[in-house]
Amino acid sequence: MKKLIKGRWLYLFFPEISLKMKLTTLLLLVSLLQINASTYSQNTKISLNVINATVGEIFNEIESTTEFRFLFESNQIDLNRIVSLDVDKKKISYILDLLFKETPVVYNTNDRQIILTIDKSKTIENSKKKDTDTSKKEQQAIKISGTVKDNNNAPLPGVNILVKGSSIGTQTDFDGNYEIEVQDENTILVFSFLGFLTQEITVSKSSTINIILKEDVAKLNEIVVVGYGSQRQKDLTGSVSSMKSENFNKGPQLSAQQYHAR
Incomplete structure (x- = not known):
């Protein structure tokens, strides 16, 4: 009897937690975790200064200096694409916007995980843009x-x-x-x-x-010696080879007697 009375008195001070309160508590904890995750991505500042580096090398640099981790399908992301970045204490969203500018890659930050996917609609738009640019170049001729x-x-x-x-x-x-x-x-x-x-x-x-x-x-007034006389170059109508004075007398000069003696 005493135990029953004691239990009733405890129930007055510590009522049983209802299912509604349990759900509210759970949602509150989830919200706190999301806020904590958002706080990290918002508060973390990254500095990068890379010239002609691959996308894969930039991923490695970010992962080695922060708690961010990249998740993606290897056949969708071009890790060998060459880029240059020079940022000083910027948020990860700012860096990702620069890194994937004019590409079909989209990102979603979940806690410290950065999930990369391909937006097919952007792929079609980029393809149309390339065709338009090519057409414009052809039209510029x-x-x-x-x-x-x-x-x-x-x-x-x-x-x-x-x-x-x-x-x-x-x-x-x-x-x-x-x-x-x-x-x-x-x-x-x-x-x-x-x-x-x-x-x-x-x-x-x-x-x-x-x-x-x-x-x-x-040049037209130059005198050209031909086999049958001389003419000015502008009056020539055929193919003629011309020689200048320095082309002559390049060898020893011999008299007639010396020539026969040889």
Whole structure:
């Protein structure tokens, strides 16, 4: 009887914990754990200064200096991608945003675990963006055309037109016309032809460039000795080899008697 009375008195001071209170306590503990996890990711500051390092090397650096751990499928993340980072005391979210910028990789921080996955919608967007960029580059090609003539307004066939600093080039046709494609407005075209001064023209915004080549007077007035006399170089119409004075008398001079004696 005394024990029963004693039990009733204890129940008055220490009532039995209901199921509702138990659930509330459990939820409270879970919330506290989540707050603790969030506090670590929010309070932890990381400094990195890497140049031309792989993504895998950066993961190792972060894991060796913090309590963060990366979880991902190896075939989804390009660990060999080269990046450079220079951050001073930044949150992990800031670093991950830089690391996976313009990639389909998304991250989720759970306590000290960083879970990496692939967003397929971003993969499609990046693919479309690459196609668009390629199309834009192709559209940027500028088609240049024109005519090359001399001082007498006569067309010059066979004039060489070369994109400066490259092997891309063409020649004028029989009527002195030409066409060539260049990549941008800063391209320089070099016009050259035997007996004429070389000219360099910047494309700028022009799609038609007509050129008048000036004669190279210094070379055209040179006297060329031919087998049947001498002519000025500009008057020659055939293939002729020219020699200068220093090409002669390079050997010993012999008289007729000395030559026969040999």
